[in-house]
Amino acid sequence: MKKLMTLTTLAALAMPAMASAQDGYTFALVPKAMNNPFFDLARDGCYAAQEELDDVTCEYIGPGEHTEMEQIQIVQDLISRGVDGIAVSPSNAPAMAKALQQAVEAGIPVMTWDADLLAEDADIRATFVGTKNYDIGVNLANITQERHPDGGTICLQTGGAAAANHNERLKGIRDTLAGEDMGEAPGTPLDGQGGWTEISGCPLITDDDGNKAVQGMTDILAANPDLTAFVSTGAFTQWFDNAYRQAAEPYKAEMDSGEMSIIVADTLPMQMEQLADGLSNGQVGQRPYEMGYRSMFILKDLVEGNEVEDPIYTGLDVCTNDNAESCLGGDS
Template sequence: MKKLLTATALLGALAAPAFAESHGGYTFALVPKAMNNPFFDLARDGCYKAQEEIEGVTCEYIGPGEHTELEQIQIVQDLITKGVDGIAVSPSNAPAMAKTLKEAEAAGIPVITWDADLLEDDKGLRAAFVGTNNYDIGVELAKLVQARHPDGGTICLQTGGAAAANHNERLKGARDTLAGEDMGEAPGDMLDGQGGWTEISGCPLITNDDGNVAVQGMTDILAANPDLTAFLSTGAFTQWFDNAYRGAAEPYKDKMASGDLTIVVADTLPMQIAQTKDGLGNGLVGQRPFEMGYLAMQMLKDLKDGGSLQDPTYTGLDVCTNDNIDSCVE
């Protein structure tokens, strides 16, 4: 299946330049970590909206069918070989993607990153980053936990890919905030009593952006640790599959209502809003993926037209609790 997806991606890539060329404009690729992800669906919608509204821009939304680092790298290599006019990529594996983007630099293809960035030493390979201040997501998630548990407790952190720079920055933001001190280079050192917080054995949970893995991981941890104070996830994958998440969280609804347990998750997708309204979560920190997809196209167009970019360009956050869930998302 992975070979088929890569071949399909390559065929789609080969077809796009003729379309863009015939319209006298630019073809810009928006490359997500995975195309089976509702978060990235919103970025896709923003990309296509930009195609409608910005003259001379064609959005080519293309990425792995599932979260597969090697396939994402192959797709970007195919885009470079094809000679697209610009690439906006959310790197699954930042160091590995940087090696591939050196080929884009050699080919004169401008690159921006979105959602996830490159590591600091490699940022010269892209013109700018557009998306969330990922450190701040971790900060805001941790503040939601602290507001409910000012004296600390035990916590399990759940994250995406171990090499995903954005999730590592979120982990560091959460750890620094809970500890009240700098916990070292991202993703930060595990909490061991700092600020009253201790990370339990078996965490952080690595999901590789797989919703099934995320729900099962949360289920197992909550069952094995009945006195857990807080569960903090740096990505919406925990709540993507509505029925599965509801089934996992329902047994703990009373504990969440009483304040004995807190579950907070990144993002504010529609199913997450509904789950929080129903008392199956205590807080969300939402990104704005539609704006990321739209602005990625605008920024690449500005770059091709000789303009300059603001780096980084942040799209803001929406912080939700059980109390403001009806009005927290802009």
Template sequence: MKKLMTTAILAAFVAPGMAAADYTFALVPKAMNNPFFDLARDGCYKAQEELADVTCEYIGPGEHTEMEQVQIVQDLISKGVDGIAVAPSNAPAMAKALQAAADAGIPVMTWDSDLLPEDAGLRTTYVGTYNYDIGVNLAKLVMARHPDGGTICLQTGGAAAANHNERLKGARDTLSGMDTGEPPGTALAGEGGWTEISGCPLITNDDGNVAVQGMTDILAANPDLTAFLSTGAFTQWFDNAYRQAIEPYKAKMDAGELTVVVADTLPMQMDQLKDGLANGNVGQRPFEMGYKAMFILKDIKEGKSVEDPIYTGLDVCNNDNADSCLGQ
């Protein structure tokens, strides 16, 4: 059984060389082996440089492990940090843990992934992407290449991750042209001309190896698949593995017979898009999430009002605008 990180370990994740500050705010990602969250970490440390009275304590599970993340948050609460910004892997489980933060008077905000609506009162605000719109824009990229519909496989992160479920609903609503119900929405069976194939959506738990293998198996078993849509960058994290998996299908992608679209616009993903090994990416702004979180927690701690939610925007990229789409 994997040993959970203890309170004693937490202090090791303060940026090297930083002096003690008046406030210690924790930024808790879903996993620390995730290049997306590395950018949020960098934003957090940048804010630390600019705020003389704030220390960024970046700490999360080594890999995507829902209960380990909950334990880390519980340890932070016991330690008495001045504020917590968390990207919940399992929204209901995290809500139970955050009740203790509320009882202790520790400010809490979410980023990247939010709590469920019924638990939103446990945090002051959410900063990050309007996740539903990621699904909407991924679906639009698919529909632009296949206006008559077809068959599709959706790939997602954790089954209980609110952000990925919102993205799935955004994609399903857009493809079908109708409300498909509560997140993650109902699987499509011909609505709007689109049908989800058997075996999908693929659950990856944010594991890049699982994501690539799942995509490989689905493409091999469904040679006539119209589109593959992933709600997270995990599909493309491991550049060599992804390239080897998708290269056999490049001719079909070039011909418009197959479309592959993936959330996020990390550097390796943009190179893949420019090389024609993907057809679209919808990018978030994780650096900005980590950066803003420190300022927001400071405002909350000092009794200032903050907006809820605070959205950080999207970048929609395809094969035609890959060189210019970021930061628009």
């Protein structure tokens, strides 16, 4: 259910923040990792908003690689410095909630983007902007079902084990394939429900590491030649184009015939080229540029005492081999 939040609901944030208005605002956009091309697009959106807002500086800062504790330390440093607002994509939702509570107590408005806090901690942040992550899983599963209506064996690949966004995507996949509620996120592994069974060794945890992701896929496909579907909740599997192509190419004939499928979240440029070349069978894309862009406007609204909606969803693009040339930028 949506709700409206104002700055006054967040422990009297208005006075400390408004004091800095005469000098302009510095808002931090904190990704999970800065070596991630998905977050590069959010950075670009953040900088575009900075150009439009004369009194706003976008500070894009995060761990060089996906490191949960380093991200928390960066947020704590931002609090100590007294930035005017923080937008963060939490790697570890429970731990980040504690850090963001410190920001609220310091009078700094906070929001999440891309990944959210757990439901029990949602009141700490003013709003979430990004994807309805459960729906990513639903759409990944829908593509899988369309290609394999009789079910089969499946390996799921995900990001960090404590990342709330990826766990919601896993639940969306499992609920949809099973045709029933598989419990709290990330859901119970499939064991025949809806005709689907998750193989031993999955889900694969990647920690948002592209090398680890493509190696995990390579090993699973080699060890399970009769696998029906490999489904990944994040783009990490496909970041390194040459490595991914080498891993997927041996299975292209099965992918073309419909015997096997590789279906992955996100629609980054290299991913769309892989889809067009028949080296994936589906992509469910988010809109990271819009997340970074809108975060700056949302924080400005918050710091100036205006209402913001919660949550704010940025939509999805659902792409297959059949619509790869026309699927991006829709209003879904």
